[in-house]
Amino acid sequence: MSAADATILLVDDHSVVREGYRSVLQKQPGLRVVAEAADGEEAYRLYKSEAPDLVIMDLTMPGIGGIEVVRRIRQWDKTARILIFTMHENAGFAVQAIRAGARGYVTKTSPPETLVRAVKDVLAGKIAISPDIDHELALSRISGESSAADVLTPREFEVLRLLLAENTTEEIAETLHVSPKTVANLHSLIKDKLGVGSDIELVRLALRQGLLTEV
Amino acid sequence: MSAADATILLVDDHSVVREGYRSVLQKQPGLRVVAEAADGEEAYRLYKSEAPDLVIMDLTMPGIGGIEVVRRIRQWDKTARILIFTMHENAGFAVQAIRAGARGYVTKTSPPETLVRAVKDVLAGKIAISPDIDHELALSRISGESSAADVLTPREFEVLRLLLAENTTEEIAETLHVSPKTVANLHSLIKDKLGVGSDIELVRLALRQGLLTEV
DNA sequence: CGAATGCCGGGAAAATTTCACGACGTTGCA
DNA sequence: TGCAACGTCGTGAAATTTTCCCGGCATTCG
Numbered sequence: 001m002s003a004a005d006a007t008i009l010l011v012d013d014h015s016v017v018r019e020g021y022r023s024v025l026q027k028q029p030g031l032r033v034v035a036e037a038a039d040g041e042e043a044y045r046l047y048k049s050e051a052p053d054l055v056i057m058d059l060t061m062p063g064i065g066g067i068e069v070v071r072r073i074r075q076w077d078k079t080a081r082i083l084i085f086t087m088h089e090n091a092g093f094a095v096q097a098i099r100a101g102a103r104g105y106v107t108k109t110s111p112p113e114t115l116v117r118a119v120k121d122v123l124a125g126k127i128a129i130s131p132d133i134d135h136e137l138a139l140s141r142i143s144g145e146s147s148a149a150d151v152l153t154p155r156e157f158e159v160l161r162l163l164l165a166e167n168t169t170e171e172i173a174e175t176l177h178v179s180p181k182t183v184a185n186l187h188s189l190i191k192d193k194l195g196v197g198s199d200i201e202l203v204r205l206a207l208r209q210g211l212l213t214e215v
Numbered sequence: 216m217s218a219a220d221a222t223i224l225l226v227d228d229h230s231v232v233r234e235g236y237r238s239v240l241q242k243q244p245g246l247r248v249v250a251e252a253a254d255g256e257e258a259y260r261l262y263k264s265e266a267p268d269l270v271i272m273d274l275t276m277p278g279i280g281g282i283e284v285v286r287r288i289r290q291w292d293k294t295a296r297i298l299i300f301t302m303h304e305n306a307g308f309a310v311q312a313i314r315a316g317a318r319g320y321v322t323k324t325s326p327p328e329t330l331v332r333a334v335k336d337v338l339a340g341k342i343a344i345s346p347d348i349d350h351e352l353a354l355s356r357i358s359g360e361s362s363a364a365d366v367l368t369p370r371e372f373e374v375l376r377l378l379l380a381e382n383t384t385e386e387i388a389e390t391l392h393v394s395p396k397t398v399a400n401l402h403s404l405i406k407d408k409l410g411v412g413s414d415i416e417l418v419r420l421a422l423r424q425g426l427l428t429e430v
Numbered sequence: 431c432g433a434a435t436g437c438c439g440g441g442a443a444a445a446t447t448t449c450a451c452g453a454c455g456t457t458g459c460a
Numbered sequence: 461t462g463c464a465a466c467g468t469c470g471t472g473a474a475a476t477t478t479t480c481c482c483g484g485c486a487t488t489c490g
């Protein structure tokens with residue numbers, strides 16, 4: 001409990017889970033949990049008031065999602081250290097999180113040691129990724145499954161987003177001020193680029209890649 | 216720690232989460248955690264060897280899912296008391312779990328008191344459901360969203376399952392030994408019955424209703 | 431200045447979705 | 461028993477969507 005302890009902000013909407021983090025981290029000397037938040041807004045607010053050395057945060061939360069919180073915090077403080085700790089064993093989420101400015105990504109299936117290791121690594125300035133996600137990323141390279149964010153042009157990506165949001169072709173056309181025909185063409189092109197044959201596969205690919213969070 | 220303590224088996228694939236349960240439950244007199252499992256197989260095996268008074272279990276786990284574990288345990292021991300404790304704030308999952316034989320359904324967003332309350336209720340022979348799920352269930356009645364399991368005939372449900380499993384119309388036709396035309400007709404009828412206009416909406420409805428667990 | 435790429439949409443063929451209809455067997459009930 | 465209701469399967473034809481090929485336009489880059 002010395003003044004030199006690294007201060008930590010815990011963010012998770014499940015109180016029992018925060019209890020778990022806390023229990024694991026307490027056993028480590030040099031770490032001190034100074035605040036907890038149950039949603040994104042609160043996390044952002046607490047970051048500004050507490051200025052912790054490290055944020056450990058879940059991705060799926062009520063209100064604004066984890067990725068967005070990462071962005072906001074990093075915008076407020078370019079040096080913020082944020083470690084994502086989540087259930088999603090999903091390379092797509094990890095890529096998004098790191099790109100948004102997170103410094104680590106650890107899955108909840110990992111043993112406590114992995115979390116502790118990652119906390120120390122991030123505090124030491126390293127980027128920490130749990131082994132299962134490293135493996136996932138390797139697999140996704142090998143399997144050649146196209147990453148939507150990579151192979152699609154901005155316009156195509158936008159259409160995909162709107163499609164997944166349960167809009168009809170006509171609604172999307174109106175939103176984008178183009179002809180329904182163009183949307184249909186893009187829809188077809190998107191499926192082609194992503195290598196899926198049906199809309200059902202398209203949704204499932206989007207789920208795997210973390211493009212679809214809330215149902 | 217008296218011999219009369221109620222014995223508990225914890226099942227969750229996230230070790231840090233188990234740590235959280237444990238921490239909360241330890242504070243309650245009369246409860247004793249006697250075993251922990253990280254997946255369904257292990258849970259079933261431990262239930263048989265330990266015969267705990269109560270199982271607290273997550274739904275999403277590697278290998279066999281929580282619902283299936285409930286079924287197996289209840290088949291082995293008709294009086295088994297199983298409390299589902301999960302992140303899914305989803306009435307569909309709750310209905311499935313209770314129908315499979317679970318005695319309670321509590322979401323992880325619930326405060327620790329709710330979990331403790333539910334544990335006691337289930338041990339007392341009651342059915343425990345957390346308030347948010349009660350509310351969800353009420354809403355689903357009001358909104359009139361059709362429950363796939365209710366409005367679909369067995370055959371239709373089977374086709375839906377196969378569609379969601381990323382089969383093409385032809386593959387399904389072959390599997391069921393009917394003409395592709397019939398599958399197409401059923402596909403159309405299913406969307407009609409469930410009140411969705413596109414396959415994308417169909418998948419999302421299936422997700423909400425817990426018909427699609429793994430991606 | 432080409433060449434490549436993204437964006438927009440028309441036209442037409444191909445495929446699918448939808449609707450109307452009939453047949454058959456089973457169930458349930460009066 | 462009879463018969464009405466329902467689930468299942470399939471056909472055919474119309475309506476719609478998907479897909480493919482095309483051209484035009486703007487921007488970027490070497």
